[in-house]
Amino acid sequence: MSQNLTYLEIAYKILSEEPKLKEVHYRDLANKAFDLGLIESDDLIIAGNIASAINANIRKSKSQGTEPKFISFGKGLYGLSEHEPKGIFADIRNKNQNVKKQLLEALHAMHPSKFEELIGEVLRNLGFENVQITGKTGDGGIDVTGELIVAGLIKNNVSVQVKRWRNNVQRASISELRGSLRPHQIGLFITTSDFSRQSAEEAENPFKAPISLMNGNELVDLLCEFGVGIILEKVTIFDIDKNEINFDFPEPTETAEKGIEIFANYKNHKHFAIYFSPTKIVYENEVYNSPSGAGMKVQNGLPVNGWKFWKFTDAKTGKIHPIERLRKK
CATH class of the missing domain: 1.10.10 (Arc Repressor Mutant, subunit A)
Structure with missing residues (x-):
């Protein structure tokens, strides 16, 4: 090397x-x-x-x-x-990831015809024209068709097959879609699962009719981008602009109260709080008089030993410890 x-x-x-x-x-x-x-x-x-x-x-x-x-x-x-984002930004990311998982599960539970209609809506948002739902007609396995016009000049006729599957799409399914294409048509395979390596290689074969692929995560990302099936919530975060000439911001002093960022994992979600003292823990802008009180809030009222539930990262060693180490002896 x-x-x-x-x-x-x-x-x-x-x-x-x-x-x-x-x-x-x-x-x-x-x-x-x-x-x-x-x-x-x-x-x-x-x-x-x-x-x-x-x-x-x-x-x-x-x-x-x-x-x-x-x-x-x-x-x-x-x-x-x-x-990776920290603090509140990590909370936002985790929240969004959880919503995407729920959205993907909702897609699996949809009626096939409703799912095809949803795909049609996604294609329209992507700029497709003359989108038609053909799944009920049994048109060679093609569920949706549309036209994608590039630069106002080139018209691509696209035939789409959609599958609400949990298992990966295999090579045979790609070949079947390609066999259903008419001359000069482009194929698009959309699934709620993913594609095997062999199916991806088959789709990318440069000597055969082109097939584009969209897996479940990519589909969910598009739904979120277009605001389909979700509610967009605006979050406003304030910070000090030290470049503002009309203000003279004092530098932090040693007497200022300093907290330690602590965290806890509960149900695949990482929660953050600030530890100031054994009787002052701030979680979600609420002050708790004990780590256990803040921990119960995280666990929706379930009792917990907060001194073991919450963790912190030692700034000197980088090691993670329960906050019981912060207790004054």
């Missing part, structure tokens, strides 16, 4: 120098490292070594009780913990 960097150092270098790269596949990390001259080859073996190094680092950090430097998003995607 160039510059005597380890695979872990290479991954961190690429992800840290390009903050926009929130989630990157390990093969893309290898490609980027090769372009930068950090590795001599970007073959699958080296890409796998990079992924293995990241996974090992994550496991080691968790076993030591420290926050991992890297985050695994699944399906070979990785990012840096330092790029």
